[in-house]
Amino acid sequence: MSKDIEPLFSKKNRALLTDPLDDDNPITVQVLGICSALAITVKLEPAVVMTVSVIFVMAAGNVIVSILRNVIPTRIRIIVQLLVVATLVALVDQFLKAYAYDVSKQLAIFIGLIITNCIIMGRFEAFALGNGVWKSFLDGVGNAAGYGWILIVVAFIRELFGAGELWGIPVIPQFIYDLGYQDNGLMLLSPMALIVVGLYIWIQRYYNRKLIEKD
Amino acid sequence: MNRDSNKHTYIFAVLMVLSVAFVLSFTSESLKDLQNANVKKEKMQNILSSVGINVSRDESEDLYMDYISEELSLKSDGTIDDDIEAFDINLALEVKKDSDTQRFPLYIANVENEKFYVIPLRGAGLWAEIWGYIALKEDINTIKGVSFDHKSETAGLGAEITEDWFIDSFTDEKINDSQGNFVGVYLTKSNNDPRNEDKMDNEVDAISGATITGDGVSDMIIERVQNYLPYFNNISNE
Numbered sequence: 001m002s003k004d005i006e007p008l009f010s011k012k013n014r015a016l017l018t019d020p021l022d023d024d025n026p027i028t029v030q031v032l033g034i035c036s037a038l039a040i041t042v043k044l045e046p047a048v049v050m051t052v053s054v055i056f057v058m059a060a061g062n063v064i065v066s067i068l069r070n071v072i073p074t075r076i077r078i079i080v081q082l083l084v085v086a087t088l089v090a091l092v093d094q095f096l097k098a099y100a101y102d103v104s105k106q107l108a109i110f111i112g113l114i115i116t117n118c119i120i121m122g123r124f125e126a127f128a129l130g131n132g133v134w135k136s137f138l139d140g141v142g143n144a145a146g147y148g149w150i151l152i153v154v155a156f157i158r159e160l161f162g163a164g165e166l167w168g169i170p171v172i173p174q175f176i177y178d179l180g181y182q183d184n185g186l187m188l189l190s191p192m193a194l195i196v197v198g199l200y201i202w203i204q205r206y207y208n209r210k211l212i213e214k215d
Numbered sequence: 216m217n218r219d220s221n222k223h224t225y226i227f228a229v230l231m232v233l234s235v236a237f238v239l240s241f242t243s244e245s246l247k248d249l250q251n252a253n254v255k256k257e258k259m260q261n262i263l264s265s266v267g268i269n270v271s272r273d274e275s276e277d278l279y280m281d282y283i284s285e286e287l288s289l290k291s292d293g294t295i296d297d298d299i300e301a302f303d304i305n306l307a308l309e310v311k312k313d314s315d316t317q318r319f320p321l322y323i324a325n326v327e328n329e330k331f332y333v334i335p336l337r338g339a340g341l342w343a344e345i346w347g348y349i350a351l352k353e354d355i356n357t358i359k360g361v362s363f364d365h366k367s368e369t370a371g372l373g374a375e376i377t378e379d380w381f382i383d384s385f386t387d388e389k390i391n392d393s394q395g396n397f398v399g400v401y402l403t404k405s406n407n408d409p410r411n412e413d414k415m416d417n418e419v420d421a422i423s424g425a426t427i428t429g430d431g432v433s434d435m436i437i438e439r440v441q442n443y444l445p446y447f448n449n450i451s452n453e
Contacts, residue, residue, distance in 0.1 A: 101272070
């Protein structure tokens with residue numbers, strides 16, 4: 001490794017931030033974190049708050065694990081990582097309850113779900129344990145944003161076609177309903193999240209040819 | 216330093232757990248008052264909303280003092296237990312006791328010279344608890360309003376019980392049948408009254424896709440309100 005100081009946003013570092021949005025997206029390319037993507041994409045608002053919470057937990061967790069990377073005993077590293085996630089999630093929960101009570105109520109179970117999000121453990125294990133603090137921070141933000149982006153897209157589609165609303169506000173004008181249009185209740189059920197993610201993967205691969213596996 | 220030695224592993228684990236425990240308990244203790252204040256204000260807000268007063272959570276404390284004239288804790292025979300503060304009764308713990316030893320909180324509201332009886336509700340939804348308040352008019356039959364809340368019902372389906380369109384369908388429904396017997400209010404899919412124009416049928420329209428949550432709402436109204444009948448009989452005989 002060269003001793004030259006790498007600029008904060010060198011090309012490599014920028015890639016840490018932007019790759020997870022498309023080329024290396026945790027959900028559509030690595031197919032991680034699917035379980036929570038099913039649960040919280042019925043409506044846009046919880047999806048956005050979940051995104052923000054995951055960005056915080058993942059960036060902070062990556063930084064902590066990266067700081068400790070040289071002292072964490074190898075044999076118990078998974079437990080240590082789990083402890084870091086669980087602590088951060090408990091902190092988020094406590095602060096939301098005190099300062100953003102309404103949001104915390106809406107997200108009640110989802111906050112706990114962050115702990116089980118395999119993307120977070122995956123990044124700790126695969127990246128933060130072997131990289132410096134700044135890089136780990138960027139990687140955390142990038143992957144959480146890549147995850148959140150998919151959540152928001154899926155939630156947008158499901159809420160729009162499932163309930164005719166966005167952010168809880170009806171957006172489909174009455175005359176369309178008068179013409180015989182109906183909200184598709186199926187969109188609100190979990191299987192449709194998978195189908196929407198599948199369609200996203202299809203479209204993504206159509207435009208991003210390098211993702212297509214060679215036979 | 217050999218970080219894979221047993222000694223290092225034990226020391227690391229102990230230090231890590233201690234520091235995490237310290238951080239968490241410190242945060243929890245220092246935020247406790249704020250969190251409890253939020254819960255208390257929300258309870259007041261929900262009680263007020265069942266009698267048709269919708270306020271923000273921050274204003275709820277003052278208005279609660281203005282409108283709620285009495286807080287009673289009732290025994291199962293309908294007499295009043297003066298030793299227990301009704302507002303402090305934790306219904307989540309109370310419903311687990313036998314109905315003989317339970318105390319039933321009742322809030323009496325005075326809004327523009329009308330008297331309302333507000334009964335707290337608690338029951339089971341699909342995934343976890345649901346709860347709420349039901350406000351009865353002075354005839355102890357007509358519903359003034361309700362408010363519902365839930366822990367983790369499905370967003371877009373069961374979670375809709377908190378929405379105005381659902382809550383509004385309870386207004387002016389009766390809890391007694393035409394003979395005056397207590398029957399509660401049922402959520403049904405087949406009441407042939409989708410616009411909810413018939414207020415005497417003890418039925419409101421259920422939410423599609425939320426059958427279990429809906430049954431939970433029906434059950435909790437019957438189960439909780441029947442405990443207050445002895446008290447209501449006592450006051451009507453006076």
